[in-house]
Amino acid sequence: MADVLGSPEASGVLRVMCLCVVLDGLSQVPAGFLTREFAQGRRMAVDGLNFVLSTAVTLLLAVDGWGAMSFAWGSVVGNVAALIGCCLAAPGTLRFGWDREQARALLKFGLPLAGASMLALGVVNVDTMVVGSALDPLALGFYVLAFNISGWPVRIISEAARRVSFAGFSRLADTPEALAAGFGRALGVVMAATVPLCVLLAALAAPIVELVYGERWLPAARALPWLMALGLVRIGCELAYDCLVAIGRRRSLIGVQGLWLLLLIPALVYGARTGGIVGVAQGHVLVAGAVVVPVFLLALHRGGIRLGTVARACAWPLLGGAVMTAVVLGLERYLGDGVLALLATAAAGTLCYAVCLLPARSLIRGREP
Known part of the structure; x- marks a missing residue:
């Protein structure tokens, strides 16, 4: 290995x-x-x-x-x-101890999830294999650093949400209307918390990498904006994953993860050969956005969660993220990339994002505005 x-x-x-x-x-x-x-x-x-x-x-x-x-x-x-x-x-x-009935029930429930999880592990690790074999160890180091930074929002937001999401969705699984409302509210909260982190790390990639890791790691910043887009997609897909498990659509997850991995490998190999670590990051985003997200949306629709629910949950955070990106990029060009300038830029961008999110506060809380 x-x-x-x-x-x-x-x-x-x-x-x-x-x-x-x-x-x-x-x-x-x-x-x-x-x-x-x-x-x-x-x-x-x-x-x-x-x-x-x-x-x-x-x-x-x-x-x-x-x-x-x-x-x-x-x-x-x-x-x-x-x-x-x-x-x-x-x-x-x-x-x-050993209980045959419990073991049988656990295997029946868990084997499809184990298969889907193995494929999911392949999805988030095959890129390092491709970079390590197609490029040089230095490129691998830059890529791993960028990928680890892109995982900060996943670890901060997604892992915290997944501690309770499966249990919460399981309690709502018998009531389709409540499940759809609960998923929309959970997705809205997760997206609202994740988007500003992703925007800051993507828009300020170079100064953040230089500030935290030093100037010699700056090449990693070229791949970071693309990987931040991937991180945002991963967080939404992981929440959808937990919802599909809760409503008993475990076997379909194997198909989704298998398709993701199958299409990802050639995309990453081509990206590495044509664009280095940036091409690998772009291949990740292309497969996730063009194939995986629509497949997850279709699976959620079959489980009773319509596209409108997902769109309403994501609309205001994504709009706020677009405004925040414009503000952050403009201020960075004007203020520079010193520590105080970065703090001022991040604070101003976050404030603009919060203002954009005000109309969605009732929806996130679970009440129609």
Whole structure:
């Protein structure tokens, strides 16, 4: 695997990271219990403990000269802390045993999701394989940095929303009208929170990369605007994914994810050969926007969530994002890219976005204006 990714020296790090898979698997039942009960306060405490310990161990090992391996062992320590924290937060949920009926029910429900999840992992990882094999390691480093930055809104917004979205949609699944209204409200809230982050990271890509990582990483900024568009699409698709699971359309997800991966590979290979890391990012956006989004919309329509519901949820955030983009780009050209100028530009753009979003506040709250 390390050879395919173009970094054979990473094999030792991958071996250590495999421990995280086992530890994370053990914590899934108590973590799932916390999610089902909407116990996000306890879950935040567990995540905070994970973050503090993993970061501390990573920094100590890095200072001691462990290099990339410091990240691996930091992750292992964080996963151990999360496992212990989940068991303490949901006592009695981690019990070992075997129940044939439960196993049969879990396999029936979970196998289609496992297949769809494997394909989804392929979608978000095949690009690094393509870049690593078609381009040089330096290009791979720039691309991975840009992709990681584009994932900031996904981790901040989408992962938080997905902690409760599946449980919430499941409770509404038996009432189509309530489900459609709940999905529209959830999508509106997620889009309203995500769009300004994506606009700032896309419009100010170069100064942000230079400020956070240094001038030598500036080539990564060329791919970042395209990857931010991909990040916005991913957040909407992940929410739709959870909704489709909740209403029992699990098998259709395999088709959606399989089609995404099937079309993505040639698009990324062509993009890498013609445009480098920017071409890869553009290939991602092309496949996601032209194929995957319409397919997800069709699947939601068949599940009782009409296109009008999705359009109403996205219209005002996208309009506000367009206005914010124009303001941010104009101010950056006028004020420059110093730290104070960036803060002023971001604040002004966010204020304009908030003003544009005022007409949608009633819709997001679940009441027609």
